[in-house]
Amino acid sequence: MASTMFEKIWKAHQIIARPDCQTLLYVDRHLIHEGSATAFQFLADRGLRVRVPERVFGTPDHYVPTNTRDASQIEDAERRRMVESLSRNAKNASITMFGLDDRRHGIVHVIGPEQGISQPGMLIVCGDSHTSTHGALGALAFGIGATEVSHVLATQTLWQRKPATMRITVEGHLPHAVTAKDVILAIIATIGADGATGHVIEYAGAAICDLSMEGRMTVCNMSIEAGARAGMIAPDKVTCNYLQGRPYSPVGPAWETEVGRWRALRSDPDAKFDREVMLQAGLIEPMVTWGTSPQHASPISGRVPDPAENENSSQRDAMMRALTYMDLRPGTALTDIQVNRVFIGSCTNSRIEDLRSAATVVKGLRVKSNVSAWVVPGSGLVKAQAEVEGLDRVFKEAGFQWREAGCSMCLGTNGELVPTGERCASTSNRNFVGRQGPGARTHLMSPAMAAAAALTGHLTDVRQMIARHS
Amino acid sequence: MERFTRLEAIALPFPLSNIDTDQVVPARFLKKLRRDGFGQYLFNDLRFQSDGSENPEFPLNRPAYRSARIIVAGANFGCGSSREAAVWALHDYGFRAAIAPSFGDIFFNNSLKNGLLPIVLPPAVVLGLLSFLRASPGQRVSVDLPAQLVTLPDGSTCGFEVDAFAKECLVYGLDELEYTLSRLDEIVKFENAYKAKRLDV
Ligand code: SF4
Numbered sequence: 298m299a300s301t302m303f304e305k306i307w308k309a310h311q312i313i314a315r316p317d318c319q320t321l322l323y324v325d326r327h328l329i330h331e332g333s334a335t336a337f338q339f340l341a342d343r344g345l346r347v348r349v350p351e352r353v354f355g356t357p358d359h360y361v362p363t364n365t366r367d368a369s370q371i372e373d374a375e376r377r378r379m380v381e382s383l384s385r386n387a388k389n390a391s392i393t394m395f396g397l398d399d400r401r402h403g404i405v406h407v408i409g410p411e412q413g414i415s416q417p418g419m420l421i422v423c424g425d426s427h428t429s430t431h432g433a434l435g436a437l438a439f440g441i442g443a444t445e446v447s448h449v450l451a452t453q454t455l456w457q458r459k460p461a462t463m464r465i466t467v468e469g470h471l472p473h474a475v476t477a478k479d480v481i482l483a484i485i486a487t488i489g490a491d492g493a494t495g496h497v498i499e500y501a502g503a504a505i506c507d508l509s510m511e512g513r514m515t516v517c518n519m520s521i522e523a524g525a526r527a528g529m530i531a532p533d534k535v536t537c538n539y540l541q542g543r544p545y546s547p548v549g550p551a552w553e554t555e556v557g558r559w560r561a562l563r564s565d566p567d568a569k570f571d572r573e574v575m576l577q578a579g580l581i582e583p584m585v586t587w588g589t590s591p592q593h594a595s596p597i598s599g600r601v602p603d604p605a606e607n608e609n610s611s612q613r614d615a616m617m618r619a620l621t622y623m624d625l626r627p628g629t630a631l632t633d634i635q636v637n638r639v640f641i642g643s644c645t646n647s648r649i650e651d652l653r654s655a656a657t658v659v660k661g662l663r664v665k666s667n668v669s670a671w672v673v674p675g676s677g678l679v680k681a682q683a684e685v686e687g688l689d690r691v692f693k694e695a696g697f698q699w700r701e702a703g704c705s706m707c708l709g710t711n712g713e714l715v716p717t718g719e720r721c722a723s724t725s726n727r728n729f730v731g732r733q734g735p736g737a738r739t740h741l742m743s744p745a746m747a748a749a750a751a752l753t754g755h756l757t758d759v760r761q762m763i764a765r766h767s
Numbered sequence: 768m769e770r771f772t773r774l775e776a777i778a779l780p781f782p783l784s785n786i787d788t789d790q791v792v793p794a795r796f797l798k799k800l801r802r803d804g805f806g807q808y809l810f811n812d813l814r815f816q817s818d819g820s821e822n823p824e825f826p827l828n829r830p831a832y833r834s835a836r837i838i839v840a841g842a843n844f845g846c847g848s849s850r851e852a853a854v855w856a857l858h859d860y861g862f863r864a865a866i867a868p869s870f871g872d873i874f875f876n877n878s879l880k881n882g883l884l885p886i887v888l889p890p891a892v893v894l895g896l897l898s899f900l901r902a903s904p905g906q907r908v909s910v911d912l913p914a915q916l917v918t919l920p921d922g923s924t925c926g927f928e929v930d931a932f933a934k935e936c937l938v939y940g941l942d943e944l945e946y947t948l949s950r951l952d953e954i955v956k957f958e959n960a961y962k963a964k965r966l967d968v
Contacts, residue, residue, distance in 0.1 A: 312957040313950060317931030321947065323957060335801045335851075343944075360798070375798040426849040426873060442851035442877035443801075452947050454954055458930060460872070490785050491843035494869055524846060526872050590785050611784050611841055618783075708794045729789045729847060731812050 299565035301462050302531055303497045306437040306562070310420045312454060319456045326414055327449050328405045328423035329355040329392070331379040336424065336446035337386040347390035349453040354414055355387045356395040358404045359710045363673050363700035366397050373712060390450075403676025403702040406430040406644035410514065411676055413543025417532035417559040422449055427644050427726065428527075429520040433513035434540070435532035435562055437497070440521065460526040461571040463496040464564075467504035469578040474760045476654065477512030478646060478724070478743035480504065480576075481519040482584035486594040488574060494524035496572065499564060504578035505530060510539040511650035518645045519726050522591040531563035585631055585756055586728045586741040588619035593728070595631060597746070597758045603627035622730055623738050631756050636740065638721035639670035639751040640733070642700075643707035646724035646744050647675030649682050655748035656688040658762055664696035665754035671698045673705040697751070709734050722750035769882035770940035774863050775909035776836035778920075779826060780900035786840055787847035788874060792856040794848075805852050806859030831904035839896055839908075840867045845874025854881045864910050866917065868893050879933045880943065884910065886917060886927045896920075912938055 300308075313321040333355070340346070347353060360379040362371060368384075371377040380397070387394040395401045395408055402408070406427050409415040417435035422428060424446040431438035441455065449455050465484060485492070498520050500513075508516065513530050520528025530536075537556050540546045547555045582596035593616070595602065604616035604627065620627065625634065641647070641655050652674065664670045672692050674680035680702055683689055689699045705713045707725040714734030715721045721739050724747050725732075728739040740756060749757040796808040814825050821828045827835070838857065844867040845853060854877045857865065863883060868890040870878075878885040888896075896919055900906055906920040912934065917925045936943055947954075 312954055315932055319930060319932040321950075321954075323954075323961060332797065332850075338801065379798050424849060426847065440849040440873055442849055442854070442873060442880065444851060444877065444880040448944050448947065451944060452951075452954060453958075454947060456932070456943060456947070490846060491869060494843060494846075495872060521847070524843060524871065590787075592785075611782075615784055710794050710797060727787075727789070727847060729787045731793055732789050735793070735812055735817075 299568040301564040301568045301570060302435065302499060302529060302562050303437060303462055306418055306420065307459065309418070318458050320459060321454050321456055322420055324422055324449050324453050324455055325352060325419040326409070326421040327353045327453070328409055328421065328428070329353060329383070329446070330358050330405050330425065331360045331383045332424050332443070333386065333446055334379060334382045335443045336450060337382070339444070339447040340450055345451045347392065347450045350391045352453060353390070353392045353450070354395070354409070355383055355392050356402055356405050356408055357383050357397060359704045359708070361397055361703045362711055363703045363705045363713060366701055368397050376711060400677035400681060403679065404644045404647065404704055406518065407647060407675030407679065410434060410510070411543070411678060413540055413546035416540065416546070416555070417536060418562050422455060426521045427518050429525065430514050430518040430644055432520070432527050432529035433510065433517040434536055435529060435559060437527055437529065439527040461496045462499065463493055463525070463572040463574065464499045464501055464570040465574045465576065466502035467500070467576045467578050468502045469504060470507060471504050471578045471581060474745065474763055475581050475583060476743040476745065477508050477515040479581055479584045480578070481516045482586065482591065482594040482741065483581045484576060485519065485523045485591045486584070487576065488523055490522060490590045490592040491524040493520065496525055498523070498525045498528045499570070500528060500530050502578070506533065509650055510535055511648040514648065515645055519591065522726055532559040583743065583746050583759055585746065586739070587623065587625060587631060588616065589622055589728055589730050590615070590619065591726070591728060591741065593619055594741070597631055597756065599631055601625045601627050601629045601631065632758060634720070634740065634756045635754055636720045636722045636750050636756065637668055637754070638715050638719050639668060639747050640673070640706040640721055640723040640725065641671065641744050641747050642673030642675070642705055643725035644675065644704070645726045647673060647679065649679050651724065651744040652679065652683050652688050653686070655744040656691040658745050658748040658759060659695045659697070659752065660691050662695055662752050664751045668751055668754050670696065670751040671700055671706065673700045674702050676702050706733055708732060715739070722747045722756065768880070768936060768940050768942055771863065771882055771884055771912055771937040773909070773911050774836065775907055776863070777832065777834055777905055778837040778839050778900055778908040779832045779835035780897045781826065781838055781840040782897045782901065784841035785843045785846055788845055788850050788853035788871070789847055791845065791853035792850065797850060797852055801855065804859045805856040806861070809856040809860045829904065834861070836861050837864045837866065837908050837910070838862050839893065839900060840865065842868040842890065844870050846871035849873040851877045851881070854878050854883050858883050866893060866896070866908070879937070882937065884912060884937065886910065888917065888925055888927060892925050
């Protein structure tokens with residue numbers, strides 16, 4: 298029978314299938330960060346050990362400062378404890394760690410692919426909802442809770458109900474200056490923040506195949522923002538080129554065998570999906586969010602929508618609350634929204650291509666005087682590469698802060714927050730109420746768009762900026 | 768795990784859709800220890816004002832709802848971050864069931880593992896229940912897990928789906944991990960066959 302890529306991977310990992318729907322799945326890779334503290338505690342309370350430490354990889358990203366690489370400098374005792382307990386737990390269990398003192402350190406969803414730890418066909422879990430990122434390599438990757446983390450540590454397996462399948466096809470080619478971030482924001486604006494709940498999304502179509510590996514990760518990363526269990530893209534030449542030569546990638550004859558296996562993972566031509574959605578790439582514009590849900594996204598050429606025009610009462614209420622929180626009036630041109638913070642970073646957009654794209658916009662120009670703008674690379678290696686290319690100088694000369702790797706202002710658990718009432722153009726993935734700090738207002742967009750906003754001090758159509766440049 | 772069979776309790780109407788787990792428990796409390804409890808942080812930024820005093824507008828602060836143990840919410844409740852602390856906060860405050868037209872997938876799974884029963888009811892039923900509960904605060908709803916039945920304040924009933932394995936764990940207070948460990952042989956067998964085929968580890 299014809300099957301989807303998801304079904305092929307699911308089947309290959311099935312240990313026990315209970316007739317009542319739950320399946321025990323084998324986990325190839327388990328990524329952990331500071332949030333695993335409670336799970337290790339659960340394990341210790343029961344006298345259990347980490348069963349297969351070779352399949353577990355850890356890095357501290359949520360609680361680390363991005364102005365120093367010295368964990369002992371973390372002033373807040375609770376934050377320091379989070380970072381230290383990860384190191385201790387990993388060490389005790391012989392788990393591979395990419396610690397703060399290691400240049401391979403970074404955001405867990407950046408370093409998994411970067412090290413070649415995440416590979417096509419694998420089942421990858423992490424106690425973090427953006428684990429969907431790794432699906433860009435053709436893996437089945439999803440976020441789990443703390444109890445599930447302890448279950449995986451103790452057994453290397455996980456019980457799951459089989460999700461439904463959904464294919465999102467983006468046909469045609471993206472217009473100039475439209476990026477992967479715009480694609481995923483357009484998708485979420487179309488299907489809604491719960492549009493894919495209970496589903497695993499496979500992204501397909503020419504516009505998706507055109508994307509680099511970094512772009513594909515941006516798209517898959519935000520699958521969870523459409524409610525999806527996971528997002529994935531069939532492995533192809535781009536995937537193999539990306540993985541070749543990475544530290545954990547197979548080598549020699551094993552490489553050839555694996556590549557053959559990876560290529561066979563794609564969904565069969567006549568495979569059936571539970572749902573199909575189509576988008577035309579040519580119609581996608583640079584996108585920004587104006588509200589407090591990722592579905593509150595519009596093309597930059599648009600205006601803040603009027604809730605009164607929404608016929609659905611619950612959506613209308615949500616829009617009204619969002620506009621109050623965001624301090625915006627219906628009808629305001631999106632390009633008239635002033636920002637005083639810019640954050641380029643997070644597991645959505647902190648890879649080398651993201652930094653290159655922002656630097657191209659910034660080069661030779663200055664950050665607006667009232668704007669505080671940060672670049673937080675996704676990993677130590679991304680930072681090093683950017684420095685080789687001179688991107689750090691481009692940012693610093695323009696007035697950006699050039700920071701160390703970590704989650705930073707995406708959620709601020711390390712203390713790096715957007716102050717109350719301030720407005721931030723951010724390349725992260727969530728514009729929820731209070732996400733970047735209590736009372737902080739977030740507008741999501743691509744790195745190039747965030748760079749443009751840093752220069753002008755308001756949301757800006759980067760296409761006009763590029764036109765002026767050339 | 769804590770057992771769940773039947774529950775009759777005051778229901779809190781929370782008529783918003785897409786309530787993300789950042790609302791249920793803000794990220795800055797995630798560094799707290801599990802054993803200290805998360806109930807005090809539940810809906811922190813909605814429930815309390817910036818000076819730490821209670822926000823009188825927030826429904827949970829109204830006398831009629833203070834002892835609510837069932838929360839009734841709009842679609843996609845618990846979307847966003849995978850933080851299990853969102854479930855711990857609801858649980859530790861005293862909630863034992865959540866009713867909504869749909870839930871965030873990870874939140875749904877986390878709930879089942881912590882004795883908080885997530886119940887999906889048809890959107891129209893939830894809408895009706897929400898307006899009823901708002902019109903007459905303090906009404907009770909009852910949940911019968913073995914029978915998979917919710918009884919609404921007007922006496923009408925509505926069935927719900929629950930995964931048989933999850934139900935078994937809840938009704939008998941079974942522990943999933945213990946069950947898995949009891950089948951370790953099968954895992955080892957799978958692993959050996961798997962390793963023979965794969966070259967990664
Ligand atoms: S960058 Fe943001 S979304 Fe990504 S893992 Fe870190 S906190 Fe989560």
